[in-house]
Amino acid sequence: MALSVTVIGLGYVGLPLAVALAKHFDTTGFDVDTRRIAELRDGHDRTDEIESERLSASTLSLTDQADECPPSDFYIVTVPTPIDAERKPDLSLVEAASRTVGDMLSGAIAAGKAPIVVYESTVYPGVTEELCGPILEQRSGAVCGRDFFLGYSPERINPGDREHTIERITKVVSGQTPEVLDKVADLYGAVTSGGTFRAASIKAAEAAKVIENAQRDINIAFMNEIAQIFGKMDLSVWDVLAAARxxxxxxxxxxxxxxxxxIGVDPYYLAHRAEELGHDPRVILSGRGINDSMAEFVAERLHKARGGKAGSALVLGLTFKEDVPDLRNSKVADLVAALDRLGHDVTVHDPLASASEAEHEYGLTLDADALDRRYDCVLLAVPHRVYRDMGSEALRTLLAEGGTLADLKGVLGEQADWTL
Incomplete structure (x- = not known):
């Protein structure tokens, strides 16, 4: 009998996973976003992770109704885990998803299954077993470790990355018992050529995920700190890095x-748990502090490079990284706010981002006609391919006389008037 899988949450992580699983197993994708399900049924993925042809050809079943999900052998939770206004873990979506899955478990158990609930959402160690397991028990009336079981396999999706896809990466897997671990490993092993790594425990797998991004955050924080130091010396950080490399x-x-x-969120999960245990996570929070301050630093340096004179400024790119439509936790929005506080009249352009989402999340208006005017300063903040293909000469045509072509990430090299 073929294994059946239900994936809860069809965003950047859940959709590619569900489509990959559907090649091998009877797979249902569930999301509470009715519009999202309607778009996917029409073959459109607003995240641009799955091409229309591939989505339309998939055998994946889609629903926004929990009671339409069939009894399954595996339930995989892939919902986001953001932070709140105080930079504390916001586990409300994981808790809600756990309640939803808990309601599904009784049907699966009644159908003779011993379902395994696997979490992919990034959490601090202990959440799967100490928070989610009890919720599942309460909602299902079943016993964890007897009637159903837990697993954890951290997501490693990198938005816009066509090389490190779910079908190619190594998947870290873990399970509540050795037998469950075998089943989780077999499930993921069927969809990826990168193989699986069996973590020693669920907590070890949770911890591995959260330190992957914390490590990157700390390393980038060091780069940002030296950029701030060398900026005070009138020394190009890019020249220094070229030599150091x-x-x-x-x-x-x-x-x-x-x-x-x-990267901008996960370190706070580890820091939160460390503080609960009475440990001061100085390195983690120091790195976060440096990185969170960079938008203000960039705005002030650019303002100084303009002789302290405010003017019209065009910011190219709003998404959190190049060549993706993802606006979550975009620090370019902070940069725009900082330039505005310094008196600049800022226009924002991004052909990949959703105008309605930019307005909803940040109160920013994306100007589709922004490239038809001239500005005192043009800042290439997110080097989407469309901007890279334009080249520095075309970007200079957007400048008023005496204007400044600024390049945040150093992709224009010496063709830019200003960079970090």
């Missing part, structure tokens, strides 16, 4: 704005 073991991180759904 000639050493064989120098790590090729670069300075910039750190946003998105992972």
């Amino acid at each position: 000639t050493k064989w073991n120098f790590l090729p991180f670069t300075p910039g704005l750190v946003g998105g759904h992972c």
